[in-house]
Amino acid sequence: MSHYLKFTRRFVCKLAIALAATLPAIAPSQAATKIQHLVSPGGIEAWFVQESTVPLIAMEYSFAGGASQDPANKPGVGNLVADTLDEGSGDLDSEAYHEQLERRAIELSFSVTRDYFHGSLIMLKEHKDKAFALLHSALTSPHFATADVERIRAQIMSGLKRDTTNPNALAGRKLMEMAFGDHPYGRPTSGTLESVPTITVADLKDYTHRVLAKNTLKVAVVGDIDPATLGKLLDQTFSDLPAKADLTRVPDIVAAKPPQRAFIPLDVPQTVITFGSPGIRRHDPDFMAAYVVNHILGGGGLSSRLYHEVREKRGLAYSIYGALTWMEHSALFIGNTGTRANRAGETIDAIQKEVRRMAEDGPTQQELDEAKSYLKGSQMLALDTSSKLAQGLLQYQLDGMPIDYLEKRNALVDAVTLDDAKRAAKRLWGQGLLTVVVGRAPQAVAQPVAAPAATKAN
Incomplete structure (x- = not known):
């Protein structure tokens, strides 16, 4: 079929x-x-x-x-x-x-x-x-x-x-x-x-x-x-399935250290910029703080810092987002946007500047409070159908969460302090970004740039 x-x-x-x-x-x-x-x-x-x-x-x-x-x-x-x-x-x-x-x-x-x-x-x-x-x-x-x-x-x-x-x-x-x-x-x-x-x-x-x-x-x-x-x-x-899987061992791995950049030439109307950095794994004590601070930087849609700086302030892109991805053996922060070829360099500079600012200074208390309020309320919408709830319950099992995790989640979000958020931001973005550019970018876009001021992750 x-x-x-x-x-x-x-x-x-x-x-x-x-x-x-x-x-x-x-x-x-x-x-x-x-x-x-x-x-x-x-x-x-x-x-x-x-x-x-x-x-x-x-x-x-x-x-x-x-x-x-x-x-x-x-x-x-x-x-x-x-x-x-x-x-x-x-x-x-x-x-x-x-x-x-x-x-x-x-x-x-x-x-x-x-x-x-x-x-x-x-x-x-x-x-x-x-x-x-x-x-x-x-x-x-x-x-x-x-x-x-x-x-x-x-x-x-x-x-x-x-x-x-x-x-x-x-x-x-x-x-x-x-x-x-x-x-x-x-x-x-x-x-x-x-x-x-x-x-x-x-x-x-x-x-x-x-x-x-x-x-x-x-x-x-x-x-x-x-x-x-x-x-x-x-x-x-x-019950008729084999009792035990025969799996090849997969080692843990930390994503490559930033900053790095790659350019893929492609004759398309819009240049795509995908960026990332080593993430924070699901059972790391800083995970919830990372989840909250990512919402502030790029996961909060129209309210995120990246959206404000790249879309609203400079008009460089229609949309931009960042998300945490966690796996069994590693974790990654991934972001994406698209822009005109002649503005790709300016867009990358704006992203790096905002990421560096978040890594060095962290969010404000107001940003933290607003992010926590949103994340607590949005969870109800994320599980508002039988299918979505089943998907959520499966994911919590895969993440090794307790069966009463839904009852505890909002308290975990509330427990994130400003110091927690700043520490997580430094860990996520203190060394800069991995960046991939695809499109009709000027030659300068393909060249590596000086690394931002690196701050050791805790």
């Missing part, structure tokens, strides 16, 4: 579910009191919120490994597995399998990140038995038929070829290479034009057998189902 047809099918499924019911808002304070640690009769664990307002069930789950388990010379194996796992299984070929999904408006999908192989399953309550059965079939007896694999491979190759003229894709890929080198994090999760043609069906089967195993499985379910019924369905779905 083509990516276009898959998109169309998923749109139709989402529309059918939306027409069936309007999802209720679930405030974190309410959801936290309802989260159950469910253990099925067969030992499958899940975080579960029973929500009977609408006849809908949303499940998010993942297995450890992700794209980091691709062979070093074959990046893209996990991604190809994710795209072909639902292309026929058991006694159903690809067309029949998707017809079963469509007929019942079941939304089933797989994806891969650097650390995890993710799955999502959303269904109306009346179709839960069939939905879980189809998922079980895909996980335990995928066909990986040659014709289907070649069709999906061609689609991935088409996307990779488009990426060669996509400035954002080129910049993002180069930044990860710059930050992580030959570490698995430095390899593109979707593979390369050279690696994807070499991936065999045997590679797909080997990856599936090594990665999709019960001992690394994390599950989150929100919806109209009772615990006993859910436990039985979880056993029926996951």
